[in-house]
Amino acid sequence: MTRRVRVWPVFVAFIAAIALEVVPLPGVLQPVRPPLPVMVLIYWAMMWPQRFGLGTAFVMGICLDILHGQLLGQNALALSVVTYLTLRFHLQIRIFPLWQLTMTVFALLTIEAFLQFMIEGLAGLEPFGFSRWSRVLSGALFWPLVLGIMDRLRTQVENRDPSFN
Amino acid sequence: MALTTVEREPGSFRSASPGLRLILFCILSITLMVLDHRNEHLVGVRKALAVTLYPVQLLVSAPFDIRRTVSESMATRSQLQEENLTLRQEVLIRSVRLQRMAALEAENARLRALLDSTEIVGDQILIAEIVSVDMNPFRNMLVINKGGSDGIYIGQALIDADGIVGQITRDRHYSAEAMLVTDVDHALPVELARNRLRTIAVGTGELDRLSLPFLPLNADVQIGDLLVSSGLGGTFPPGYPVGVVRDVRKVTGQPFLEIDAEPAAALNRIREVLLIKPGGRDPFADPDNIPETNKPATISAPPPADNTTAAGESG
Numbered sequence A: 001m002t003r004r005v006r007v008w009p010v011f012v013a014f015i016a017a018i019a020l021e022v023v024p025l026p027g028v029l030q031p032v033r034p035p036l037p038v039m040v041l042i043y044w045a046m047m048w049p050q051r052f053g054l055g056t057a058f059v060m061g062i063c064l065d066i067l068h069g070q071l072l073g074q075n076a077l078a079l080s081v082v083t084y085l086t087l088r089f090h091l092q093i094r095i096f097p098l099w100q101l102t103m104t105v106f107a108l109l110t111i112e113a114f115l116q117f118m119i120e121g122l123a124g125l126e127p128f129g130f131s132r133w134s135r136v137l138s139g140a141l142f143w144p145l146v147l148g149i150m151d152r153l154r155t156q157v158e159n160r161d162p163s164f165n
Numbered sequence B: 001m002a003l004t005t006v007e008r009e010p011g012s013f014r015s016a017s018p019g020l021r022l023i024l025f026c027i028l029s030i031t032l033m034v035l036d037h038r039n040e041h042l043v044g045v046r047k048a049l050a051v052t053l054y055p056v057q058l059l060v061s062a063p064f065d066i067r068r069t070v071s072e073s074m075a076t077r078s079q080l081q082e083e084n085l086t087l088r089q090e091v092l093i094r095s096v097r098l099q100r101m102a103a104l105e106a107e108n109a110r111l112r113a114l115l116d117s118t119e120i121v122g123d124q125i126l127i128a129e130i131v132s133v134d135m136n137p138f139r140n141m142l143v144i145n146k147g148g149s150d151g152i153y154i155g156q157a158l159i160d161a162d163g164i165v166g167q168i169t170r171d172r173h174y175s176a177e178a179m180l181v182t183d184v185d186h187a188l189p190v191e192l193a194r195n196r197l198r199t200i201a202v203g204t205g206e207l208d209r210l211s212l213p214f215l216p217l218n219a220d221v222q223i224g225d226l227l228v229s230s231g232l233g234g235t236f237p238p239g240y241p242v243g244v245v246r247d248v249r250k251v252t253g254q255p256f257l258e259i260d261a262e263p264a265a266a267l268n269r270i271r272e273v274l275l276i277k278p279g280g281r282d283p284f285a286d287p288d289n290i291p292e293t294n295k296p297a298t299i300s301a302p303p304p305a306d307n308t309t310a311a312g313e314s315g
Helices: A008-022 A036-047 A054-068 A074-088 A090-094 A098-122 A131-160 B018-036 B043-073 B077-115
Strands: B123-131 B141-144 B157-159 B164-171 B176-180 B187-192 B198-203 B210-212 B226-229 B241-249 B258-263 B272-278
Touching (some): A008 A036, A008 A054, A008 A131, A008 B043, A036 A054, A036 A074, A036 A090, A036 A098, A036 A131, A054 A074, A054 B018, A054 B043, A074 B018, A090 A098, A098 A131, B043 B164, B187 B241, B210 B241
Antiparallel strands (some): B123 B272, B157 B272, B164 B176, B187 B226, B198 B210, B210 B258, B241 B258
């Protein structure tokens, strides 16, 4: 297989996910904004673990921390842990049927949200609000869609590789 | 879909053990969090990263800015006429009030001179716009398009046309993060305009509610009382409206009243804010000369405020 692969479309997907995280939504929709950065990260860590792993997760987490005005390192820690779990089990979850995969993603998103909840609690930032958990649910509901889009992106990226090298 | 993928790329999976890497990254992020917690040690790092990420913010807010510009330039003539009319009326009403205000200011200055009390100095003002990005959903924060490069500093007070909005918490050099008065971490020294009873207004996390948890049961508070900033604590200049008391509850067995107030500023609709810098030249009044007809205050804005439109001649 090729050594040099065009990965910029994937980075564009990452940046898009981060940007969608801060797009202003009306107040009603804010609790159901899916946590796209985590989902996209899970996808790529699962499908392409050689290229996207803990480093990507950490950098992405720092970006989210800055944009959200949260504690520096909070998202980075949560994303690193989730990515580690994904990497650890990527061979299993990759071949799951859709519903099982969705359940796994739901579990991973819950872990992520729970880590953030704990960190904020430890830092004394009054972690409250149910929107943290409603976002997890909405993330699981949106997962098939994200999966479809990312699968298309991946086939494109992979098909394009040889011809460009 | 996922089923069809066989391990495409050969080679080892993460030659360095992923567990080790995870531990490394965890230690790194925990160190960062500890250093950042009280917002002291990583100010420079945060600022540098925020400046790097500013393009993302611009990208996100661009469609909203464009829509705003388009809707402004596509307004019909009748809409504009209507708006013009309302604005004219408002200017008229306000300038009439301002005339009285100037006389009162002059009187106040005279009385203060008689009492040998210190003079009240005015505040400098800079106008900033809200950047259309969402912050942490659990906090009441926003981003404005002016930062340290425009002379904004941490702790500076934000107001809008109706009252106090919040204060600057983080400088991002070209932009800044502000915490609203309704944030759970925010507390603001206020006094009741009616009887100068001093207390603290604490944010609740809801955009339309402040809480006053520290007033004893016998305190003289009524629904409809106006809260103004008391100026204690030094962050907010005194005398700006903060909110209106909406609900006063006596809970049996509790030593304090439970009081809800509604913020004066329309926190979920603001597009522009004024940044106050206490102790500049007084922008609002000129006690020496009682103003001629309707000359609104010349707002002394520093040069970078490109969109100051507050000072104008009204017909």
